[in-house]
Amino acid sequence: xxxxxxxxxxxxxxxxxxxxxxxxxxxxxxxxxxxxxxxxxxxxxxxxxxxxxxxxxxxxxxxxxxxxxxxxxxxxxxxxxxxxxxxxxxxxxxxxxxxxxxxxxxxxxxxxxxxxxxxxxxxxxxxxxxxxxxxxxxxxxxxxxxxxxxxxxxxxxxxxxxxxxxxxxxxxxxxxxxxxxxxxxxxxxxxxxxxxxxxxxxxxxxxxxxxxxxxxxxxxxxxxxxxxxxxxxxxxxxxxxxxxxxxxxxxxxxxxxxxxxxxxxxxxxxxxxxxxxxxxxxxxxxxxxxxxxxxxxxxxxxxxxxxxxxxxxxxxxxxxxxxxxxxxxxxxxxxxxxxxxxxxxxxxxxxxxxxxxxxxxxxxxxxxxxxxxxxxxxxxxxxxxxxxxxxxxxxxxxxxxxxxxxxxxxxxxxxxxxxxxxxxxxxxxxxxxxxxxxxxxxxxxxxxxxxxxxxxxxxxxxxxxxxxxxxxx
Numbered sequence: 001x002x003x004x005x006x007x008x009x010x011x012x013x014x015x016x017x018x019x020x021x022x023x024x025x026x027x028x029x030x031x032x033x034x035x036x037x038x039x040x041x042x043x044x045x046x047x048x049x050x051x052x053x054x055x056x057x058x059x060x061x062x063x064x065x066x067x068x069x070x071x072x073x074x075x076x077x078x079x080x081x082x083x084x085x086x087x088x089x090x091x092x093x094x095x096x097x098x099x100x101x102x103x104x105x106x107x108x109x110x111x112x113x114x115x116x117x118x119x120x121x122x123x124x125x126x127x128x129x130x131x132x133x134x135x136x137x138x139x140x141x142x143x144x145x146x147x148x149x150x151x152x153x154x155x156x157x158x159x160x161x162x163x164x165x166x167x168x169x170x171x172x173x174x175x176x177x178x179x180x181x182x183x184x185x186x187x188x189x190x191x192x193x194x195x196x197x198x199x200x201x202x203x204x205x206x207x208x209x210x211x212x213x214x215x216x217x218x219x220x221x222x223x224x225x226x227x228x229x230x231x232x233x234x235x236x237x238x239x240x241x242x243x244x245x246x247x248x249x250x251x252x253x254x255x256x257x258x259x260x261x262x263x264x265x266x267x268x269x270x271x272x273x274x275x276x277x278x279x280x281x282x283x284x285x286x287x288x289x290x291x292x293x294x295x296x297x298x299x300x301x302x303x304x305x306x307x308x309x310x311x312x313x314x315x316x317x318x319x320x321x322x323x324x325x326x327x328x329x330x331x332x333x334x335x336x337x338x339x340x341x342x343x344x345x346x347x348x349x350x351x352x353x354x355x356x357x358x359x360x361x362x363x364x365x366x367x368x369x370x371x372x373x374x375x376x377x378x379x380x381x382x383x384x385x386x387x388x389x390x391x392x393x394x395x396x397x398x399x400x401x402x403x404x405x406x407x408x409x410x411x412x413x414x415x416x417x418x419x420x421x422x423x424x425x426x427x428x429x430x431x432x433x434x435x436x437x438x439x440x441x442x443x444x445x446x447x448x449x450x451x452x453x454x455x456x457x458x459x460x461x462x463x464x465x466x467x468x469x470x471x472x473x
Contacts, residue, residue, distance in 0.1 A: 288315075
């Protein structure tokens with residue numbers, strides 16, 4: 001049975017915004033939405049209003065040959081519609097169930113896809129992605145389901161992707177300014193389909209200035225929301241991710257074997273591969289079959305703020321890591337603040353045959369690096385984890401340690417970690433476990449904000465994502 005995820009008590013505004021958005025997508029009246037503030041990148045603009053029927057910028061999919069609720073794929077109708085779209089146009093899917101035989105890519109920049117009440121069902125377990133593959137594409141309200149057979153790892157098996165587009169020469173190009181809001185990715189249990197996607201639910205590749213907000217992602221075979229390939233300057237806010245086959249939300253950067261080889265040769269790694277400047281705020285996640293609640297692997301300037309993370313049965317609630325076995329760079333300048341983290345490695349959540357990892361509810365470490373890399377100052381400095389602030393989090397019910405720093409890490413590979421004003425209760429291990437005591441530059445005991453240095457440090461805001469909120473879609 002899936003675990004219900006509680007609404008964060010400390011972010012009622014985001015929860016109200018999500019409920020209001022879902023009401024609109026279901027056909028209710030448009031509420032007054034908060035205007036985005038310069039300092040609050042979690043604030044979302046009002047939902048747009050589609051052009052009326054007959055307006056020249058409104059293109060309804062049935063006009064191009066799609067027929068809802070039949071047994072024939074609608075890919076050809078999508079292609080005809082794309083050929084007719086111009087920047088600024090809307091593609092509207094009227095309510096009903098449409099079928100997708102292979103990958104579908106929105107390649108016209110600046111278009112809006114509107115789908116409240118519509119379902120797009122993928123018929124291929126291997127090639128099922130619906131891709132926003134041009135700048136400024138916005139997707140609202142569509143429900144996505146799929147045929148699946150086993151966990152797959154190719155990008156076309158990710159149910160919904162942002163990026164990349166292609167140039168006239170066929171080269172891949174990054175995409176900029178894309179938005180996914182009010183979308184549902186889930187299983188179709190009524191038709192005997194147990195999973196919502198063959199791998200990830202939402203994948204972000206080579207994208208900048210993106211928004212993923214107020215979506216519901218359930219029952220995927222890999223990560224719920226996965227950000228990689230150097231994507232940057234984005235926000236993931238007010239989503240619900242449950243029963244994912246791996247991490248609920250993850251930002252993951254890979255050097256690749258070629259990038260690591262450059263480091264070993266005394267050169268800088270290949271530029272543009274590290275994910276950076278991403279805000280992860282006011283999400284509700286948990287109930288994973290495997291993996292972490294929120295994973296920050298090899299990424300820089302990431303803010304994990306005001307999320308509710310519960311029922312992660314086998315790994316960390318929040319992980320900040322460098323993983324040598326996956327050739328990831330060292331993460332840094334990460335802020336983990338004001339999160340509710342509950343029932344981590346306690347036997348709750350989705351059942352799994354895999355053993356528990358022993359991670360803390362918040363886990364910070366590096367591992368798996370060859371001794372020759374650690375002994376090389378140039379390489380080690382680029383693989384080391386530097387700069388994490390863990391502040392004001394509430395942790396309760398952990399089958400291991402509350403906060404664990406440096407477990408399995410080589411000396412010198414984790415540093416500049418600050419633990420400030422966190423509350424830890426109901427853990428089986430230690431409230432704070434320091435395998436590398438020198439890695440922590442400031443330690444406040446759980447719940448202590450009054451000791452010298454602690455109260456002043458609570459006001460620091462020098463880590464985390466640096467975003468220009470006004471430029472986000």
